[in-house]
Amino acid sequence: QVQLQESGPGLVKPSETLSLTCAVSGYSISSGYYWGWIRQPPGKGLEWIGSIYHSGSTYYNPSLKSRVTISVDTSKNQFSLKLSSVTAADTAVYYCARSVIVVVVAALGWFDPWGQGTLVTVSS
Amino acid sequence: EIVLTQSPGTLSLSPGERATLSCRASQSVSSSYLAWYQQKPGQAPRLLIYGASSRATGIPDRFSGSGSGTDFTLTISRLEPEDFAVYYCQQYGSSPQNTFGQGTKLEIK
Numbered sequence: 001q002v003q004l005q006e007s008g009p010g011l012v013k014p015s016e017t018l019s020l021t022c023a024v025s026g027y028s029i030s031s032g033y034y035w036g037w038i039r040q041p042p043g044k045g046l047e048w049i050g051s052i053y054h055s056g057s058t059y060y061n062p063s064l065k066s067r068v069t070i071s072v073d074t075s076k077n078q079f080s081l082k083l084s085s086v087t088a089a090d091t092a093v094y095y096c097a098r099s100v101i102v103v104v105v106a107a108l109g110w111f112d113p114w115g116q117g118t119l120v121t122v123s124s
Numbered sequence: 125e126i127v128l129t130q131s132p133g134t135l136s137l138s139p140g141e142r143a144t145l146s147c148r149a150s151q152s153v154s155s156s157y158l159a160w161y162q163q164k165p166g167q168a169p170r171l172l173i174y175g176a177s178s179r180a181t182g183i184p185d186r187f188s189g190s191g192s193g194t195d196f197t198l199t200i201s202r203l204e205p206e207d208f209a210v211y212y213c214q215q216y217g218s219s220p221q222n223t224f225g226q227g228t229k230l231e232i233k
Contacts, residue, residue, distance in 0.1 A: 048221055097168075102155075
């Protein structure tokens, strides 16, 4: 059974870089699938941040692309998110998830399963 | 970018009743590439439906999805107490990005 677990600081200062890691168990990232990050501001809806393949190919939400970097470490079976120059608007629960891709050129697909999520607050 | 609009915003029903949730897209969703998720308070979303009408593994058959083009529906045939939650639709057929609807809250009447 595939399980995903997010980890990282729960508090980040404005203008700094948010860094999170998603550890995957029960499945080898190198075996396939894409792996994605999705966020949810408190009381609001879901926003796709980006996705990565085990080869390192990445696809990002155009609205966040200039600030986002997603990377993968197959030796540790995990992938990571970095979001730079954060503001209060980046305060959210951040989820990682496995993605079944149907449109490869833009990493479009559904997400299953999801990690439990981690709340990141941007505040000084 | 395709915008998904879900209605109603809140749906108040009783256990045993039938729930019909709508997701309307601003443009046609390619190949019915639409998914539905359920989210309970404090939990991550759970995949219910993909490809507009295919149930995910382990999802009860009281959940069904239908639709094509710009209009999609999630139907819960007979509501169980555990079905009261927020439901999101997501399209994954049109570049440049995956997009989600704003959600429908299904609450107990």
